Amino acid sequence: MNTRFLDACWGKPVDRTPVWLMRQAGRYLPEYMRVRSKCTFLELCKTPELAAEVTIQPVDYLGVDAAILFSDILTPVEPMGMKLDFVPGPVFEHPIRTMADVEALRIPDPEQDVPYVLDAIKILRRELAGKVPLIGFGGAPFTLACYMVEGKGSKDWATIKRMMYAAPDVYAALMEKITMMDMEYLNGQIKAGAQAIQIFDTWGGVLSPTDYEKYVLPYTTKLINGLNRQNVPIIHFVKGANAMFPIVKKAGGDVMGLDWHINLGTARDILGPEFAVQGNLDPTVLYAPRDVIEREVKRVLDENAGRPGHIFNLGHGILPTVPPENAKYMVECVHRLSQK
Ligand code: CP3
Numbered sequence: 001m002n003t004r005f006l007d008a009c010w011g012k013p014v015d016r017t018p019v020w021l022m023r024q025a026g027r028y029l030p031e032y033m034r035v036r037s038k039c040t041f042l043e044l045c046k047t048p049e050l051a052a053e054v055t056i057q058p059v060d061y062l063g064v065d066a067a068i069l070f071s072d073i074l075t076p077v078e079p080m081g082m083k084l085d086f087v088p089g090p091v092f093e094h095p096i097r098t099m100a101d102v103e104a105l106r107i108p109d110p111e112q113d114v115p116y117v118l119d120a121i122k123i124l125r126r127e128l129a130g131k132v133p134l135i136g137f138g139g140a141p142f143t144l145a146c147y148m149v150e151g152k153g154s155k156d157w158a159t160i161k162r163m164m165y166a167a168p169d170v171y172a173a174l175m176e177k178i179t180m181m182d183m184e185y186l187n188g189q190i191k192a193g194a195q196a197i198q199i200f201d202t203w204g205g206v207l208s209p210t211d212y213e214k215y216v217l218p219y220t221t222k223l224i225n226g227l228n229r230q231n232v233p234i235i236h237f238v239k240g241a242n243a244m245f246p247i248v249k250k251a252g253g254d255v256m257g258l259d260w261h262i263n264l265g266t267a268r269d270i271l272g273p274e275f276a277v278q279g280n281l282d283p284t285v286l287y288a289p290r291d292v293i294e295r296e297v298k299r300v301l302d303e304n305a306g307r308p309g310h311i312f313n314l315g316h317g318i319l320p321t322v323p324p325e326n327a328k329y330m331v332e333c334v335h336r337l338s339q340k
Pocket residue numbers: 021022023024025026027036041068069070071072073074086088089090137153200202317320
């Protein structure tokens with residue numbers, strides 16, 4: 001039974017630093033591409049046996065200390081009533097623009113509307129059999145709203161920001177509805193067996209600290225407070241938010257995810273002992289020669305300086321063209337260099 005990851009989430013001492021990689025299942029792995037060549041990404045997400053298979057692939061190959069459910073943050077948005085496509089980035093045919101659009105959104109019942117997600121979790125708990133814990137996840141309300149309003153990825157997210165400023169009632173109604181959906185969805189994952197939950201706020205950092213506090217913090221706080229999390233640590237990852245950690249930490253949770261634009265020790269000083277941290281190697285280090293990978297892993301471990309409550313990870317998702325053996329070597333370095 002490997003409990004290193006969960007122990008570190010709770011700030012307990014561990015024999016060596018646990019490590020997993022954001023987006024550890026995916027296109028850089030040839031065994032993922034073999035499964036993926038036979039179906040679309042959404043079909044993969046909706047077929048529990050296949051989702052479970054690709055979830056376990058990186059656990060076996062990399063030797064990481066946690067598995068993360070294979071799905072997408074946008075999976076539960078489709079049953080809200082928004083047709084979704086991946087090309088390969090996500091595209092919604094009819095983005096949310098008006099109050100009528102918001103009112104037409106439903107709040108899905110996980111057991112009825114996304115049974116495949118819950119089934120994948122149940123299969124995984126059985127197949128992992130305690131070998132490593134299973135992380136469930138969802139998008140933070142703001143990041144989900146970004147895609148739902150823009151209809152796809154964006155450089156400046158001007159459409160949702162315009163809604164925020166020019167139609168604050170529409171924005172608030174949308175965020176409220178997404179928060180309720182997220183709460184049901186993540187509590188459904190916990191009930192099905194997810195042992196930790198990561199909330200991805202990939203785009204939270206595009207706002208000023210004042211706007212983050214006004215337009216994002218209340219919803220993420222409400223979401224985290226609404227989770228049945230007695231024994232389930234919550235990891236909150238807000239990319240690009242280092243300069244507003246004193247505000248972001250008010251949302252609560254147990255672990256703060258760090259991108260690579262901050263010294264990990266500095267982040268710990270700002271966050272204080274009540275938060276564990278997860279991160280924060282620059283994902284492009286995985287293109288470097290072995291001696292550089294080792295040096296950079298050691299640097300991040302040194303920045304933590306032996307404090308309990310560190311989960312090693314990349315500062316964002318692994319890139320699709322990374323050589324898999326480099327990712328495996330990184331995991332080995334974390335384990336070897338942090339061994340007590
Ligand atoms: O971490 C894991 O291994 C679990 C799986 C996972 C995926 N997406 C699979 C995926 C997780 C945790 C996500 C989260 C996600 N999805 C986020 C937040 C994290 C982040 O990276 O910031 C966001 C913003 C999305 C939305 C999304 N999904 C985008 C922008 C894309 C296109 C990505 C690209 O590189 O083209 C996706 C598709 C997606 N989600 C893929 C995978 C493996 C690629 C799909 C494919 O096989 O073609």
